[in-house]
Amino acid sequence: MADHYLMKLILAPHLADPVKEAPDVHKHFTRYSKGSFDGPVIKVSKTKAKISVWASHEYEDLLLRFALKNCQDEKVKVTGNIIGGINFAPLLKKLDFPESWNPVKSKGQTKNYTTEFKTAVEIETSKLLDLATKGTPYVYILLSFTSADKSIVLKIKKKPPRPSSKNPEDSSATSKLKFASLKLPNSPKLLDGLLEEIAGDFRDEIPSSWKSLILQNTYEITELELPKNKKLSSRLIRLHTLRKGILNRVIEIDGEPFKNSVAFTA
Incomplete structure (x- = not known):
């Protein structure tokens, strides 16, 4: 499916x-x-x-779910951001995430909510996969991690790109593909x-x-x-x-x- x-x-x-x-x-x-x-x-x-994947924004959720599904570790250490247009704290509570994952409301004119991890935070692999599956209508999960044996390496930029850019190079496929990457063992x-x-x-x-x-x-x-x-x-x-x-x-x-x-x- x-x-x-x-x-x-x-x-x-x-x-x-x-x-x-x-x-x-x-x-x-x-x-x-x-x-x-x-x-x-x-x-x-x-x-x-090895399998190598490079992707633009709006493919990072696919890479995250695929990496988590195929990671053998019970827990992973993640860095990055989770960003939503609504307060997604109730969703995190429903999925039994710790309160430290709750987002902070932005102070600017554009209203959004962000959970930021500047240093690595450990979380159960299955729990993060649950969020990456059930949270997709509400949040962008921009988190990176490396498996314990280093066979799986997921890197996602911490902020989504701007909807439009005056620089044509920013809109090129080559530039877009720098947003996220995934390395996997080939099988x-x-x-x-x-x-x-x-x-x-x-x-x-x-x-x-x-x-x-x-x-x-x-x-x-x-x-x-x-x-x-x-x-x-x-x-x-x-x-x-x-x-x-x-x-x-x-x-x-x-x-x-x-x-x-x-x-x-x-």
Whole structure:
């Protein structure tokens, strides 16, 4: 079963009520108006011994969950931030996290909540995986860790990138791929599981032997469907508006491109 929002969107592109049925998918589209937009990008390379993944923002949750699922340690030491637009302390309490994980409200005009770990903090692997699964509709978990045997190394930047940049280089795929990285030991099981999460819709195109692939996503938003409740605040109207359009995916496998397009409502 797919965990990442893009594979969820591909498997169920037209839910009756995406806001309620797939909040972890819907949250990624609330900032878009009509038009063409760049989505996330991810790259995978492999040698006989190692799998290397580089990813932009909005793929870091996939890397985190995959790293935790395949980490043999009962506990991991993490650094970084957890950022949300709402106070996620009740969620942490429900998942039995210590109070030291509770977020601090920002003082600026933009309201957000952040839990920051400048030095490494130990947490149960299963508990963090629970948060990384159930918390995706509400928070961005920007945490890094290395397994005890150093076979798994996850690095995620502590702050999400700005939505837009005046510097074109900041928007290039090469620059975006610096946001998160994951190193894993190469095995058929790990590689197959990773490819299913990242590119399940391209499994027939991926050959048995390859060295590197890169997957880029773009959105064509063609219609905005406003909520029926007109009494909502302007902020809630934006958050409850549905986006209709086309998800375009291009995967290059050792330089050879393949495309897939999916009409969606999110």
